[in-house]
Amino acid sequence: MEPFDFRLPTRVVFGSGSVARLPEAISGLGRKALLVTYRDGSMRTAGTLGKVVDLLDEAHVSVVVDEGVEPNPRSDYIDRLARTARKEDCSFVVGLGGGSAMDAAKAIAIAAANDTSILDYMPGGKNPFAEGVNDALPIVTVTTTAGTGSEVTRIAVIIDSKNHYKPGVVHKSLYPTVSIVDPHLMLSVPKEVTAATGIDVLFHALESYLSRYANLFSDFIAQEALRLTVANLETAFRDGSDLEARTNMAWACTLAGLSLDNANVVAIHGIGQCIGGHTDAPHGKTMAALGPAYLGYTYKSSPARYARIAQLLGTPAEGLTEAELAERSSAALREFLAKFDLDISASSLGVTESMIPTIAKEAFLTLQPLMDSSLACLDEADAAQILRLSM
Numbered sequence: 069m070e071p072f073d074f075r076l077p078t079r080v081v082f083g084s085g086s087v088a089r090l091p092e093a094i095s096g097l098g099r100k101a102l103l104v105t106y107r108d109g110s111m112r113t114a115g116t117l118g119k120v121v122d123l124l125d126e127a128h129v130s131v132v133v134d135e136g137v138e139p140n141p142r143s144d145y146i147d148r149l150a151r152t153a154r155k156e157d158c159s160f161v162v163g164l165g166g167g168s169a170m171d172a173a174k175a176i177a178i179a180a181a182n183d184t185s186i187l188d189y190m191p192g193g194k195n196p197f198a199e200g201v202n203d204a205l206p207i208v209t210v211t212t213t214a215g216t217g218s219e220v221t222r223i224a225v226i227i228d229s230k231n232h233y234k235p236g237v238v239h240k241s242l243y244p245t246v247s248i249v250d251p252h253l254m255l256s257v258p259k260e261v262t263a264a265t266g267i268d269v270l271f272h273a274l275e276s277y278l279s280r281y282a283n284l285f286s287d288f289i290a291q292e293a294l295r296l297t298v299a300n301l302e303t304a305f306r307d308g309s310d311l312e313a314r315t316n317m318a319w320a321c322t323l324a325g326l327s328l329d330n331a332n333v334v335a336i337h338g339i340g341q342c343i344g345g346h347t348d349a350p351h352g353k354t355m356a357a358l359g360p361a362y363l364g365y366t367y368k369s370s371p372a373r374y375a376r377i378a379q380l381l382g383t384p385a386e387g388l389t390e391a392e393l394a395e396r397s398s399a400a401l402r403e404f405l406a407k408f409d410l411d412i413s414a415s416s417l418g419v420t421e422s423m424i425p426t427i428a429k430e431a432f433l434t435l436q437p438l439m440d441s442s443l444a445c446l447d448e449a450d451a452a453q454i455l456r457l458s459m
Contacts, residue, residue, distance in 0.1 A: 072283035074330045077243045078220050080322060084311060087119065087210060087250040091127035094246065097206045098159020102132045104149060104172050105164040109135065111212070114256050120164055120210055132156050137165065140348055141172040144229040146186040150179035153205065160206035160245070166265060167216025167225070167351070170209045174224035174242045177204035181241075189237045190228055191434045203241035210248045213257055214304075214317035215265030215352065217272055217325020219247035227345050234345030235434040249322055251315040259305055263408035264352035266301040266317055269293060270404075271355040272324035275333035278366075278373055279441045286331035289323045294380045296320035302407055335446055336362045338431045338438035339455060346427065347418035356410040357417055361457035364398035369444035377401075414458040421459070428452040 081089050094101075101124060103117075111117040112135065124131050134149055153161060153176055161180070163173025179186045181202045188194040195201060209219045218224075222242045227234045257265070273293035276286050297320045303313035340354035367374040375393035379385055381400035385393055405411045419427070428451035432439050439446055 070283070072285065074283070074285045075222075075243075076326070079246045080220060080249060081246065082249045082319070082322065084250060084252045084315060087123065087248050087253060090120065090123040090210070090248055093248065094124075094127055094129065094160070094208055097208070097245065099128065100130045100132070100156065100158050101160050101162050101208070102134065102149065102153045102156065102158040102176065103162040103164060104134050104137050104176065105169050107136045107138060111135070111164055116212060116253055117164065120162070124162075132158060137169045137172045139168050139350060140227050140234065140344055141168050141175070142227045142229040143186050143190070146172060146175045146179055146226055149176045150186070153177075153180035154183060158205070160208060162208045162210065164210045164212070166211065166213035167218045167268075170211060170216070170218040170244075171224040171226060173209065174204065174207055174218070174244075175226050175237055177207050178224075178237070178239060178242060181205050186226055186237065187228060189239070190226070190233065191235050198237065198239040201239070204239065207242065207244040208246055208248075209244045210250070210253070212253045213261065213265040214254060214314070214321040215268045217269070217321050217328060219244060219249060220322055220325040221329040223329070225341065232345040233430060233434045234341040236341075249318050251311060251318040254314045254318060255309055255311065257308060259308065262305050262308060263301070263410060264350050266297060266304065266352075267356050267405065267408065267410055268352040269317065269321045269324045270297045270301070271336060271352075271359060272328045272333060273297065273320070274359075274377060274401075275336055276324070276327040276331040277377065278370070278443055279331045279334055280443055281441055282331045286327045290327040290331070291376075291380065293320045293324040293327060294377075296323070298381060298404065305408055332441040333438055334442040335431070335439050335451065335454070338435040339427065339451055341435060342427045342430045343414065343417060343419055345430070346423060349417035353410065353412060353417060356405050357412050357414040358454065358458050359405070360398045360402040361454050363401055365450070365454050365457060366442065366444040367394045367397055369442075373443070414455060419455065419459065424452050424455045427455060
């Protein structure tokens with residue numbers, strides 16, 4: 069057995085009704101919080117925002133609320149809210165919503181703690197690896213979708229407002245102090261969002277299993293996350309009120325987040341995040357557009373692992389060699405995506421032929437660690453070809 073290490077720093081409060089435990093969970097974090105959530109008013113309409121504010125009030129925490137988070141949060145928004153957090157003397161930051169709200173909260177927390185721009189911690193910034201900086205303000209997440217797994221990672225994905233790069237900011241202090249994962253809050257998530265976020269869970273698990281940095285710990289939880297997603301996403305998609313399916317997807321999401329945090333994701337995310345930076349396409353859809361082409365292009369790099377992916381996606385192994393199973397991983401993924409109307413192309417997300425060289429270059433410029441995590445050795449020409457196969 070090869071030696072490895074893994075990280076589990078966040079306290080996760082999991083289960084239906086667990087949001088009620090928020091006052092106890094944030095004890096000692098301070099008396100004033102900045103809470104960020106979506107600009108579309110969905111958290112207010114669902115009553116979730118009011119519930120969380122009331123719970124913070126119950127804990128004797130005053131709240132500054134900002135409903136300005138976009139689906140792909142941008143650096144200028146982060147910097148503005150970081151200034152607000154400092155001006156209001158907020159002790160901690162709460163992200164209420166899915167990955168965008170949680171990532172925004174993380175980015176605001178580190179920028180506010182250092183009185184600087186979040187751009188300083190992005191590729192090309194003054195300190196892209198966030199070394200020698202103050203730890204972020206404490207971060208609390210209340211997640212309302214089963215998608216990014218940001219509730220247990222040290223990553224915040226933010227778009228650079230100037231050049232449309234969409235890299236991740238990574239720092240040990242970006243792990244949330246506490247994360248509330250309450251599947252009951254996910255019951256009202258619309259079908260399309262359920263599908264797009266659930267597919268993100270699938271790719272986090274799939275990619276971390278196909279990472280050169282995979283280990284016994286990440287493999288174990290990645291496979292379980294994939295199993296749970298394949299078994300439950302369609303039910304949650306067809307019947308959003310099914311609490312068991314929602315709970316299983318919430319757990320799959322958290323497991324997949326732990327898996328990606330410990331093994332990393334690969335070029336599907338590296339290229340996909342760059343697509344999102346240019347087109348503002350939903351994150352899950354960029355993965356769906358790229359995934360089958362990526363598997364078809366790279367499956368020979370590790371037939372055993374790709375064969376296992378095909379099996380987890382529902383391909384019977386009987387009568388097939390390992391190499392044949394591995395080759396079928398792409399078709400198996402495409403068939404699964406089609407259940408959710410997500411057998412889509414990159415061109416349907418706004419990618420044009422003229423954009424391909426730029427996106428391929430930016431994938432290596434801004435997300436080199438993800439590109440290098442792939443089992444296949446890839447360069448810009450490979451990234452461009454995967455994009456073309458996705459069109």
